Amino acid sequence: MTDFDARKANPATIAAQALGWIDEQTRAVAPPLHVSSTFIRDEDNLYRSGRSYARADNPTYDQPEAVLAALENGVAAAVFSSGMAAATSVFLSLKPGDHVVAPKAMYWLLRGWLLTFARRWGLEVDLVDMTDLAALKAATHPGRTKLVWAETPANPQWDITDLAAAAEIAHSCGARLGVDSTAATPVFTRPLNLGADIVMHSATKYLNGHSDLVAGALVTRADDEQWRTIKDLRVQLGGVPGSFEAWLLLRGMRTLFPRVRAAARNAATLAERFKSHPDVGQVLYAGLKEFPGHAIAARQMNGGFGGMLSIRVRGGEGAAIATAARVQLWKRATSLGGVESLLEHRASVEGPDTPCPRDLLRLSAGIEDANDLYADLDQALRHAHSK
Ligand SMILES: Cc1ncc(COP(=O)(O)O)c(C=O)c1O
Numbered sequence: 088m089t090d091f092d093a094r095k096a097n098p099a100t101i102a103a104q105a106l107g108w109i110d111e112q113t114r115a116v117a118p119p120l121h122v123s124s125t126f127i128r129d130e131d132n133l134y135r136s137g138r139s140y141a142r143a144d145n146p147t148y149d150q151p152e153a154v155l156a157a158l159e160n161g162v163a164a165a166v167f168s169s170g171m172a173a174a175t176s177v178f179l180s181l182k183p184g185d186h187v188v189a190p191k192a193m194y195w196l197l198r199g200w201l202l203t204f205a206r207r208w209g210l211e212v213d214l215v216d217m218t219d220l221a222a223l224k225a226a227t228h229p230g231r232t233k234l235v236w237a238e239t240p241a242n243p244q245w246d247i248t249d250l251a252a253a254a255e256i257a258h259s260c261g262a263r264l265g266v267d268s269t270a271a272t273p274v275f276t277r278p279l280n281l282g283a284d285i286v287m288h289s290a291t292k293y294l295n296g297h298s299d300l301v302a303g304a305l306v307t308r309a310d311d312e313q314w315r316t317i318k319d320l321r322v323q324l325g326g327v328p329g330s331f332e333a334w335l336l337l338r339g340m341r342t343l344f345p346r347v348r349a350a351a352r353n354a355a356t357l358a359e360r361f362k363s364h365p366d367v368g369q370v371l372y373a374g375l376k377e378f379p380g381h382a383i384a385a386r387q388m389n390g391g392f393g394g395m396l397s398i399r400v401r402g403g404e405g406a407a408i409a410t411a412a413r414v415q416l417w418k419r420a421t422s423l424g425g426v427e428s429l430l431e432h433r434a435s436v437e438g439p440d441t442p443c444p445r446d447l448l449r450l451s452a453g454i455e456d457a458n459d460l461y462a463d464l465d466q467a468l469r470h471a472h473s474k
Contacts, residue, residue, distance in 0.1 A: 093157050098273060099344040101157045105337055108150055120334040121146045143322045147330040151304075151337040155294075158273040158343075159286050161306035163314065165321060166333055170269065170289025172326030173303030175200060177265050177285060179324075180316040181233050183209025188226045189236040190217040192246045194267060194289075195437040217241070217248040218380060220256065229260040237283075238267035240384070243397055243433040243449045244371050245270070247380025250387055254282025263313070269293070269424070270395050274347040275388040284308050292424025293394070295339035296346050300332045346426060346454055350394030353428075353460060354452040358396050360461050366406070366468040368446065372396035394452045395423060397433070402472060404445040408432050409471035411448060416455070416463035423451035428460055 091100075091107045110119050126138040138144035148166050155164035167173040174197050178187065189201055191214045201212045215226045217237055227235065235257035239248040250266060257264040263284035268276055272293045278286045288294055290302040303326075307314045321327060328336070351374075358372035373384040374392035384392055400407040411419050417430040429451040434443045452460065 098158050101154065102340055102343045105150055105154050105341055106157060108153075118147075118150050118334065118337060120330055122330050141330070142325055142327055145327065145330060145333065147333045148328075151333055151340065154337065154340055155273075155288075155304050155306050158277075158340075159268075159306040160277055160279050161286065161308055162310050164304060164306040165318060166290065166328050166336065167303035167305070167321060168326045168328050168332075169301045170194075170267075170287065170291060170303040171196060171200070172321075172324070173289075173305050174267065174287050175205075176317050176320045176324070176326065177236075177287065177305065178205055178210060178234070179208075179320055180313050181210060184211070185209075185233040186211040186213070186228055186231045187234040187236065188213050188215055188223065188232060188262075190238055190241055190246075190248070191215065191442065192217070192241045192244060193236070193238045194242050194269075195441065195443075197267075217253065218246050220249065220252050223253060224256050227256060227260040227262060232257075232260050232262040234265055235262050236265045236267070238270075239276070239387075240270045240373050240380075240393055240395060242270070243437075243443050243447060245373050245378075245380075245393075245395060245397065247373055247378075247384045247387075249383045250276070250278050250281040250283055254284075258282070270393050271388060272343065272347050272393070274344055275351070275391050275393055277389075279306065279308050281387060289424075290336055291422065293347050293350075294343065294424075295336050296342065296424060296426060297335075297339055298422060298425035298427065298429075300328075300335050300339075302328045302332050302336050347394065348391060349454040350424075350426075350452045351391035353454065353457045354394045354396050354450075355392065356457040357450065357452060357461060357464075361398055361464075364465065364468060366401050366410075366472045367398045368401045369399040370396060371399070371447075395450070396452065397447050397449050399444055399446045400448060400468065400471070402446070404432075404434065406471050407446045407448050408435070409474070410464075410467045413467035413470045414463055415467075416459055417450075417467075423449075425451070426454045428453035428455060430464070 266278040
């Protein structure tokens with residue numbers, strides 16, 4: 088199906104050519120979109136095609152899953168209907184009674200699910216500060232802890248977890264390391280190369296990159312019993328993306344590298360410039376030398392620090408919300424990782440119990456001109472502070 092050896096190609100080449108697959112039947116360069124929900128059974132009652140029903144065997148998943156596995160250096164990947172469907176499948180592949188450790192700073196909805204549904208279902212859940220490796224070690228219990236979950240850079244303050252060290256701690260107690268790598272993307276971090284066992288993405292974000300679908304993905308280091316349980320769960324719970332979403336995701340991934348690199352350049356420029364802005368108290372971005380996790384990020388992130396940053400607005404919550412109200416170019420919307428820049432008052436999204444500072448605006452840098460992005464947020468900050 089392909090003329091080039093993907094194992095020898097660089098990730099940017101793998102993404103741009105989507106592994107170079109050609110549709111054998113038509114010789115089409117762009118992949119076909121299969122919409123069939125069901126497949127013909129052979130006369131002798133077998134399914135030699137290997138496909139019977141699209142909840143389990145959708146051919147439109149094959150290429151995006153192969154591309155993702157190659158980009159993350161895993162043995163297999165699975166696409167899901169959302170990032171939440173992907174992440175919760177990892178936890179549900181464990182058994183009631185198992186102990187898991189997750190970060191205090193992480194995507195808020197998954198944290199909420201762990202503290203409610205997952206606990207009710209029987210998982211023992213501890214949340215720790217993942218930037219504190221001694222705290223992580225102390226929270227793990229040999230033989231009982233089955234999964235350590237990390238997110239790096241982590242929502243919404245972009246804390247950095249040392250993945251190689253976290254993997255060592257997880258493995259030393261017999262647990263696996265799962266990593267939400269949504270913000271880092273395979274452009275900047277390949278967690279499996281650092282010792283992680285499973286990588287999760289909200290493919291809604293950078294992998295697709297155009298804010299026009301909801302999807303998730305997992306990539307595994309080993310095709311083992313846990314992976315088979317996860318694949319079974321996808322069929323049983325039905326957390327499958329539609330064919331069109333899987334096809335769009337593949338289309339989006341072809342421009343992953345130039346998009347994400349451009350967004351990261353913009354984020355770095357904005358972080359430097361807002362550092363000295365009179366109305367900004369603090370800029371949170373792993374690329375800044377003074378950021379607490381910078382040294383670890385510089386080691387484990389290859390070629391950039393991602394497109395996500397946050398600013399803490401002087402004057403508190405009121406000033407932050409007033410700033411958000413005033414932007415014209417930035418889109419005042421939740422989510423991240425699209426080509427257009429998004430901004431949100433994060434505490435308003437996460438609700439009253441959030442650990443997110445109330446003066447924080449979360450910024451997803453897009454690929455527009457950085458000067459335009461700076462000028463728009465600058466005028467919004469100044470207007471909010473002139474009252
Ligand atoms: C870091 C991170 N993980 C997971 C998710 C959940 O993904 P989805 O919205 O695709 O279910 C999100 C979504 O915002 C996210 O930002």
